Amino acid sequence: MRFSGKVAVVTGSAQGIGLAIAKRLYDDGCDYVALMDINEEKICEAARTLDAEEKHAGGYQVNVADRESVRKAFTAIEEKYGKIDILINNAGITRDAMFHKMADDQWDAVINVNLNSMYNCCKCVVPGMRDRGYGKIVNLASVSAFGNLGQTNYGASKGGVIGFTKCLARDTARNSITVNCIAPSYVDTDMLRAVPEATMQRFLAAIPMGRLGKPEELAAAAAFLASDDSSFITGECLVVSGGSYM
Numbered sequence: 001m002r003f004s005g006k007v008a009v010v011t012g013s014a015q016g017i018g019l020a021i022a023k024r025l026y027d028d029g030c031d032y033v034a035l036m037d038i039n040e041e042k043i044c045e046a047a048r049t050l051d052a053e054e055k056h057a058g059g060y061q062v063n064v065a066d067r068e069s070v071r072k073a074f075t076a077i078e079e080k081y082g083k084i085d086i087l088i089n090n091a092g093i094t095r096d097a098m099f100h101k102m103a104d105d106q107w108d109a110v111i112n113v114n115l116n117s118m119y120n121c122c123k124c125v126v127p128g129m130r131d132r133g134y135g136k137i138v139n140l141a142s143v144s145a146f147g148n149l150g151q152t153n154y155g156a157s158k159g160g161v162i163g164f165t166k167c168l169a170r171d172t173a174r175n176s177i178t179v180n181c182i183a184p185s186y187v188d189t190d191m192l193r194a195v196p197e198a199t200m201q202r203f204l205a206a207i208p209m210g211r212l213g214k215p216e217e218l219a220a221a222a223a224f225l226a227s228d229d230s231s232f233i234t235g236e237c238l239v240v241s242g243g244s245y246m
């Protein structure tokens with residue numbers, strides 16, 4: 001019950017890695033887990049699968065790229081539950097294309113959802129965390145930040161997440177707030193469904209452990225960085241990749 005007494009927010013948690021993280025925080029004793037997602041029906045259902053009575057978990061329809069939508073939800077949670085101790089910035093999208101074929105809206109969508117969301121959500125929680133002298137922020141980056149075919153938009157957004165994480169960690173370190181990120185390689189979620197079979201075989205061949213990551217394995221890493229077990233770790237990027245980057 002390492003999260004006993006804590007209030008957490010997990011963005012993009014209707015499915016995949018975000019849902020696994022929300023479940024892990026809930027199972028490890030969080031007082032309240034706010035699950036946020038752009039998909040209203042799925043997020044309400046996801047929250048109810050954790051807690052049918054919605055006493056210790058609740059679903060919120062939020063577009064993390066929309067500052068007003070984010071502000072409204074975070075304000076409501078802080079007013080009702082008194083604080084936010086843990087923020088997991090997980091919501092993310094891909095809109096892959098070779099650079100010469102990439103359309104403006106593919107660039108804008110990925111930067112808005114994956115990177116601008118970091119600013120939008122952290123802006124809401126950092127003031128309260130500073131006042132209380134406690135906060136744990138975990139951001140989802142990706143190894144695509146180190147270079148990947150057809151992902152200039154995604155790689156730029158995730159490289160931005162790493163830089164954002166390190167700079168925010170500097171700004172908040174004296175307030176006992178830790179800010180870290182996780183860079184997964186390939187995890188078995190819907191995000192990978194669009195990848196052609198031949199490309200998937202190429203990905204697998206490059207992973208020393210010879211398999212995709214599981215959402216629960218990412219949740220374990222996120223829970224570590226969200227817990228007091230990582231109290232002296234800040235500004236780090238933890239690569240979770242089955243050995244791909246050793």
Ligand SMILES: NC(=O)c1ccc[n+]([C@@H]2O[C@H](COP(=O)([O-])OP(=O)(O)OC[C@H]3O[C@@H](n4cnc5c(N)ncnc54)[C@H](O)[C@@H]3O)[C@@H](O)[C@H]2O)c1
Nearest residue numbers: 012014016017037038063064091092140142186187189191
């Ligand atoms: N799956 C992978 O292989 C992989 C690898 C590296 C990094 N990541 C990162 O991990 C995170 C989770 O990925 P996943 O694989 O679980 O993806 P997923 O597509 O399964 O889930 C993403 C969730 O984010 C939600 N979402 C999308 N846009 C949103 C918005 N504007 N506002 C709120 N919610 C929104 C979706 O509705 C969905 O529920 C992402 O940031 C992704 O970039 C995933």
